Amino acid sequence: MVKNTQVIFNKIPTNYVPVAGEHMVIHESEFDLDAPLSDGQFMTKQLALSIDSYMRGRMRDPSIPSYVSAFEIGKPLLCGTMSSVVKSSNPLFKEGDLVYSSGGRFEQYSLVDGNEAKDYKIRNESKETGLPPSYSLGILGMPGFTAYVGMMKFGHPKKDETLYVSAAASSVGQLAGQLGKRFGMYVVGSAGSDKKMTYLKEIGFDDAFNYKTDDISTNLDKQCPKGIDVYFDNVGGKTLEAAIAHCNHFSRIVACGMISQYSENPETPHNLMELIKRRVQLTGYIVSDHADMEDEFRKNITQWLLAGEINYKESVADGIEKAPEALIDVLQGKNLGKQIVKVADL
């Protein structure tokens, strides 16, 4: 028997930001590493957990429909996990394999049933590349892929055009902006702290502003003097409205996320007529529809990371019991780059 700390969903929050110890609680259970496995089962030891803002959307009454299922009260939180297989009677997974799950359980050890195995993907690349396994939760995982699909498929980036990225220091945003730079775009980002602004300039953004202390529209006037050709929207609401008001003719809005819309009394743009007058194309997309681009994505980003042509930052919370605070940090915008919880070393 080993100790198996779990992060349990305990209660549906009413405010946007949940409370650690009330809505999410730490539970100490035990795990039997010597238990016999039936056919198809395997055991994982979690290495790193991904903390994503959309987890808040899963903390809801399950009768409210959405594109992701609601969390179950009394069960562990679910999100992206990187794990190593510690024991297996599934022919597709060997002991020592590194595996990614988009809906892994927030616990130190998991027993994975045969019918759950399809949600696990082998991600052994880091053994060869030397890049940290946790990268498969960020720049080489779902958030990175989200930035890649958005820019490559829907952004139609062109040299010397202007790209504006909101929530630019987020896991998705930091790559979206850097991809713009690779195409020779002029790239401006907004984020919620001066530390994030500094970071954005360090990784190659041409300019950045703090939307919490500075007026968005005034700053777009100043920082995007030639107007916006691609707006990579992570925020929605008033930020989207200000961006639309700075869009050039034939510009594109990559509608990736609208994180401002999760909060209480969200605001909404009042200038949608401008989408017509300015001939704007706005495309909403969900990354999981674009699996056909995944190999190309991983190959390119790995290469650019190894060549030092792409920068990437993680905020690391150390220990699984820090997961609730890490989620609260993300919902309050305290993370700088991809928020990870480190559970164990490889």
Added chain:
Amino acid sequence: MVKNTQVIFNKIPTNYVPVAGEHMVIHESEFDLDAPLSDGQFMTKQLALSIDSYMRGRMRDPSIPSYVSAFEIGKPLLCGTMSSVVKSSNPLFKEGDLVYSSGGRFEQYSLVDGNEAKDYKIRNESKETGLPPSYSLGILGMPGFTAYVGMMKFGHPKKDETLYVSAAASSVGQLAGQLGKRFGMYVVGSAGSDKKMTYLKEIGFDDAFNYKTDDISTNLDKQCPKGIDVYFDNVGGKTLEAAIAHCNHFSRIVACGMISQYSENPETPHNLMELIKRRVQLTGYIVSDHADMEDEFRKNITQWLLAGEINYKESVADGIEKAPEALIDVLQGKNLGKQIVKVADL
């Protein structure tokens, strides 16, 4: 000397609907058909005027920028005109030619200067086809072309999909819906009177509702049971919100017009997050950018009209002095199909 009745822009309206005799006045002037012409000049006799809702947007303070220039106080209203050339010393225009101008003057006769000639296009087709010259203001003109570009370039229509068209009995809407039918779509329209509903069904719409007497969302539930795959938006606001709430995954919104946004205190959609969740692509466009499709458009629509495969209705106001009331009708949605003012017979 002949009498030359003009429709003069007299005052900027403050309410959405202008007042005849106050903001637009009828002015009787004279026109010298025997005056000598300098090189490049020609004279036109107007046959029909197009009444378009966007004229209201031109009745503004000229210091407010927009995609179309403001009307000048004391000068005739401008909009689409079909005319015949009555005298010419411009080698490109012969006596007897039928000519279209997108910004023709609302007066019985015009003297066109050489530098204005570029705004006139020869439209002699109706002499061969026998279709009325006024069709060049509607189904074979800018509104028809707007429907064609929207559906063909941005709608990506597919057999058995559902198309919803708002302001469906408008000049643009009636063709957009019929194009959907040609692709084998299930087509639903909304309009502001029971008479318009009847008309929509007569020209092949599968279903229709009156948005003034019936709740939009309830009707979309009923009439689009498989959801919406293409929304051809002429209205914006709450109609757009209801349509988004019925959009299928990977649906397209053709953002053609947002006529509800011209009124006082326009409403705006509050569910833009759904554009992401439902993977919707919304494209704003302006017809004049797509001149490359114009020949194909005119050839196809002429053929379909002559074969009786496309229906088309005009509301005709008889006499140029009826132009102010005709514009008021359009702004109040009283027109059934393309609103025309008949000025003279060919």
